[in-house]
Amino acid sequence: MTNISLEAPEVVRGQPYPGAPDNWKRFFTFSTDHKVIGIQYIVTSFFFFLIGGTLSMIMRGELITPDADLVDRTVYNALFTMHGSIMLFMWTFPVLVGLGNYLVPLMIGARDMAFPRLNAVSFWMVPVVGVLMLASFLVPGGPSQSGWWAYPPVSIQNPTGNLLNGQVLWILAVAISGVSSIMGAVNFVTTIFRMRTPGMTWFRTPAFVWSVLGAQLIQLYGLPALTGGAVMLLLDITIGTSFFAPERGGNPILYQHFFWFYSHPAVYVMILPVFGMFSEILPVHARKPLFGYRVIAASSILITVVSGLVWVHHMFASATPSWMRILFMVTSMLVAIPSGIKVFGWVATIWGGKIRFTTPMLFALGGISNWLFAGITGIFLASVPIDIHVNNTYFVVGHFHYVLYGAIVMGIYAGIYHWFPKMTGRMYYEGLGKLHFALTYLGTALTFLPMHPAGLMGMPRRVASYDLEFAYWNVLASLGGFLLGLSTLPFILNMVSSWIRGEKVGNNPWRAYGLEWLTSSPPTVENFEELPLVVSGPYGYGRNQPLVGNTPNPGLTEFPESLTAMQSDEL
Amino acid sequence: MTAERVISQDVEATVRQHQEHDAAGNSKFGFIVFLLSESVIFLSFFTGYIVYKTTNPDWYPPGVTGLETREPLINTLVLVSSSFVIYVAERYLHDKKLWGFRIFLLATMAMGGYFLLGQAVEWSSLPFGFKDGLFGGMFYLLTGFHGLHVLTGILLQTLMLGRSFISGNYDNGFFGVEATSLFWHFVDVIWIVLYTLIYVWQ
Amino acid sequence: MSKLRAILIMTVYAILVTLASIWMAKQSYSWFPPEASAESKLLDDLFSLFTGLGTFIYLGVIGPFLYSLVFHRARKYDMSDGPPIEGNTWLEIVWTAVPLVLVLTLSFVSYRTYEKMAVRGPMELVHLHLPQIIQPAYAAPFDSTPQQEIENAVETAPIEEIDVTAKQWAWVFHYPKQDITSTELHLPVNRRVRFTLRSEDVLHGFYIPAFRLKQDVVPNHEIDFELTPVKTGTYRLRDSMFSGTYFAANQADVVVQPFNEYQQWLADAAAASPTPAFNQAAFEYSQANDQEGATKDNVVVRGWDTIPPASPPVVNYAPKHEPDSPPT
Structure with a gap:
């Protein structure tokens, strides 16, 4: 079989532009390589994760005592506003876009994203957003202090009277972030629809790609609604229109609809890719195919659809009529079904497998267990009477931090470790x-579990001071918060030192299935020598089937061990 | 096995050929996705308009009872028919008749310009401003945001007109013109909804 | 043999999980403040049901999960793959259908609890004298006492009406019949109370944890809100919707007292002449801005400009001190 030599189609390969650097300096250029952009996203957003984390630790320092005695109340309000905004717009969204950027073209066998230059432009808006957010600490009157929801009328109130104030900068930053996300979403959707390699039918496409597609579709239908609301809010603040200003006849509740129509689905923009990563990582480290792959893949799209119909559950205590409360209670509860399908599928995947506790596997398993807990408290919150008691309390704060830190951040760590080689x-x-895993898991539990009882006792969120009865839980949560801060140190140390002088491990150290593992590590520009021709579905563990029809494999010369044997059988 | 390999490489080569030369197809797909997304902004403004109108029985600024519909109707007719004009321009380009394309594109631009002018005249004659209550705010927000899109469309058309004088511009297809035309149809459709909401439903 | 063992293990585990769930459901009552309103009992029952089911689901999933992690590990040099099982249609149908039935049931139970609370939808401004939902036709899945209490309260006495005004950052309670104002909310026990909620500036949240009830207060929008206190004592009213700088300090005491004491309090208050009440926000603001040089020296990090608080409300009855902390 080796003596047949066919001329491989000649590939024009090279740098994204003539003279582009090939070393670390490329990460500081306007590179259009999706892998460079992916890493740019990940590293930039991690930097902001540290900033957002620092803000949260100052908050936990304030909350370790009941009185408002560490920072002024305005400072505390600015801290939680900027903590939320930075963590969402500068960390969770961009880091997942980064992972998606890196992995999607590799996984579908494309040479790059559909619009490489647009991709680079999307990325370079992110630092601009970050600078605007941070700059708002320096303007008179300080940064926005109305929470990351920026609910009017509080967000319209402007104590300094300046046109250039923290709230205006905040809206500008969010708007730029929105433009960047929309451009990114157009890019992802086009790439996934049109650039899959020959043979990669929809049900041969990895679950991660499905989940990224689901997430990016949400960006496309949701973000414009937030943009609409933000434009009206900006006009209210700057020009003095009356859309949301009650004293001028406006309706502040309408803003909440605009806001949550996007911002609830936005949670799924963040959790879906993480679900996708769980679905990729478990089969590799349990050596078993993903259980119910088709259903898990399709459930991502189901979540995309259902998530657009649940936003009012954030507004059960707003002036929301009863019929709306009941209707949205039912739709919100329905989200449990696709989420449940995934969790059950994951448990069945590891069941009877050959599990290895590698770091990515530990993070994925930890993330799933946290997600299970957060999903169940989520069902509590969907119930109207329960929500009437606990919404806007620390119960909600505990719930969504279990989602965001317990599941999403742990999932991101899992992904970074898994694809680090x-x-x-x-x-x-x-x-x-x-x-790192041990500290993160303990820190998450210690920080966010105590928030649940505090909320049930009636501690409102966003308070700079609180009654003595909540002190016990808050001390625990503060200690946990500092532990979480500490937990990033081994991660940073690990990443930096392994990148510089970690052991070289070849192209497929996990013996994993998947197109991304067929090419070199790190993949060359344009990813594959020749485009892979996919001949079977993903996750072929224990099945003795080749994944691609090309020989030699489309990446480089080295075969993954598990594929070598079966391919010589086959051919 | 040899046959399989040959076929696979064959298929692969064709598809890759197809893929790498179908950048224009990708662009078109991406542009349509973008327009769908963009339409949601308008949709959210329309929703806002409907909510405000139905929940505030007297939301006109004092002294205002409604809007004049005659001039805006003429404006509407001009804008809507310009959609057909740009379509004709596109047909000429397909047939490689560059001058026909340029003339009809210019006509589209003129009609768009007329629409903007009419809009400006209407704005200046209205007795209320942006800050006059919810109706004033919504009216100027919707017409202004749409007007910005019309302006963008005209700028794109200017660009396309200019580029038509570069020789060899259409060697790789004319995605730019297609996108401009698509955008113009989009702006038209939005206007029809907008006109119905603001002027017809009073 | 091994099949029998598996069935045995599963049965024992199911029993343990059930017991744990029941225990958690009972335990859940202790996670709340005192049950000071009839509605709070309804909520606590519902919460207990959710806790029991939630525990059951959590343990039901985490058990096999942990079992697998312990017993299905790869041996050190075992490079082989696990069995290539890709799915099981029946299993997948079951775990789609069971959650569906479960969440629909939970929705229905929540809906009935919500109906029984009869807190009034905020946009339903029509004043009905008897909440229609309180009808025997709705058999209670739980203890029917709270429902009975609401019904008794509604039938035995006219509904007490109280106007509530929220502002940055104070609560003012106005008793229209006696035309008196207070910064402390006094309520008669076992009587239905109807609040009319108003805001003077931004969104606020009317939230009394001991009553398990919460309603946002929206400017330009009167909202009716009903509840039935059933336990005397002092509780805490908190602002639950972020309202700006002194949001956390925007609290008030709620005193539920026997009807005669309540009447007495009303009479005393009517006789008193209006005086400015203590207001935490105004106090802190004046501390921060009045004294030269002493600006905000009570905090480590200084702040930015804020919307000035409204001046302390002038009311007939003002507690002489800061609000009491509720009993812990």
Whole structure:
């Protein structure tokens, strides 16, 4: 079989533009390589994760005592506003776009995203957003202090009277972030629809790609609604129109509809790719196919649809009529079904497998267990009477931090560890990784579990001071918060030192199925020598089937062990 | 096995050929996705308009009872017919008749310009401003945001007109013109909804 | 043999999980403040049901999950793959259908609880004298006492009407019949109370944790809100919707007292002449801005400009001190 030599189609390969640097400097250029952009996204957003985390630790410092004695109340309000905004717009969204950017073209066998230059422009807006957010600390009157919801009328109130104030900068930052996200979404959707390699039918497409598609479709239908609301809010603040200003006849509740129509589905924009990563990581480290792959893949799209119909559950205590409360209670509860399908599928995937507790596997398993808990408290919150008691309390804060930190951040860590050898060609240090996992898991529980009882007792969220009865839970949560801060240190140490001098491990250290593992580590520009021709579905563990029809494999010369044997059988 | 490989490479080569030369197809797909997304902004403004109108029985500024519909109707007719004009321009381009394309594109631009002018005249004659209550705010928001899109459309058309004088501009297809035309139809459809909401439903 | 063992393990585990769920459901009552209103009992029952089911689902999933993690580990040099099981249609149908039935049931139970609370939808401004929902036709899945209490309260006495005004950052309670104002909310026990909620500036949240009830207060929008206190004592009213700088300090005490004491309090208050009440926000603001040099020296990090608080409300009855902390 080796003596047949067919001329491979000649590939024009090279740098994105002539003279582009091929070393670390490329990460500081306007590179159009999706892999460079992916890493740019991940590293930039991690930097802002540290900033957002610092803000949260100052907040936990304030809350370790009942009185408002560490920072002024206005400062506290600015802290939680900017903590939320930075964590969402500068960390969770961009880091997941980064992972998607890196992985989607590799997983579907494309050479790049559909619009590489647009991709680069989308990325370079992110630092601009970050600078605007941080700059708002320096303007007179300080940054926005109305929470990341920016609910009017509080967000319209402007104590300094300046046109250039924290709230206006905040809206500008969110608007730029929105433009960047829409451009990114157009890019992802086009790439996934049109750039899948020959043979990669929809039901051969990895679950991660499905979940990214689901998430990006939400961006496309949801973000414009928020943009509409933000434009009206900006006009209210600057020009003095009356859309949401009650003293001028406006309706502040309408803003809440605009806001949540996007911002609830936005949670699924963040959790869906993480679900996708769980679905990729579990089969690799349990050596079993993803259980119920088709249903898990399709349930991502189901979530995309249902998530557009649930937003009013954030407004059960607003002036919402009863029929709306009941209707949206039912739709919100329905989200449990696609989520449940995924969780059950994951448990069945590891069941009877050959599980190895690598760091990515630990983070994925930890993330799933946290998600299970957060999903159940989510059903509590969907129930109208329960929500009437606990909404806007620390119960909600505990719930969504279990989602965001417990499931999403842990999932992001899982993804970074899992694909670290692919991105760098080197292996991270397992010991540091496990230490990181232990600290993160304990820190999450210690920080966010105590928030639930505090909320049930009636502690409102966003308070700078609170009654003595809540002190116990808050001290625990503060200690946990500092532990979480500490937990990032082994991660940073691990990433930096492994990238510089970690052990070189070849192209497929996990013996994983998937197109991204067929190419070199790190993949060359344009990813594949020749485009792979996919001949079977993903997750072929234990099945003795080749994934691609090309020989030699489309990446480089090295075969993954598990594929070599079966391919020589086959051919 | 050899046959399989040959076929696979064959298929692969064709599809890759197709893929790498179908950048224009990608662009068109992406542009349509973008327009669908953009329409949601308008949709949210329309929703806002409907909510305000139905929940506030007297939302006109004092002294205002309704809007004059005659001039806006003429404006509407001009804008809507310009959609057909730009279609004709596109047909000429398909047939490689560049001058026909340029003339009809210019006509589209003139009609768009007329629409904007009519809009400006209407704005200046109205007795209320942006800050006059919910109706004033909504009216100027909707017409203004749409007007910005019309302006963008005209600028795109200007660009396309200019580029038509570059020789060899259409060697790789004319996605730019298609997108401009698509955008113009989009702006028209939005206007029809907008006109119905603001002027017809009073 | 191994099949029998599996069935045995599963049965034992199911029993344990059920017991744990029942225990948690009972335990859940202790996670709340005192049950000071009839509505709070309804809520606590519902919450207990959710807690029991939630525990059952959590343990039901986490058990097999942990079992698998313990017993299905790869041996050190075992490079082989697990069995290539890709799915099981029946299993997938079951775990789609069961949650569906479950959440629909939970929705229905929640709906009935909500109806029984009869807190009034905020946009339903029509004043009905007897909440229609309180009818024997709705058999209670739980203890029917709270429902009975609401019904008794509605039947035995006229509904007490109280106007509530929220502003940045104070609560003012106005008793229209006696035309008196207070910054402390006094309520008669076992009587239905109807609040009319108003805001003077921004959104606020009317939230009394001991009553388990909450309603946002929207400017330009009168909202009716009803509840039935059933336990005397002092509780805390908190602003639950973020309302700006002194949001956290925007609290008031709620005193539920026997009807005669309540009447007495009303009479005393009517006799008193209006005086400015203590207001935490105004106090802190004046501390921060009045004294030269002493600006905000009570905090480590200084702040930015704020919307000035409304001046302390002038009311007939003002507690002489800061609000009491509720009993812990």
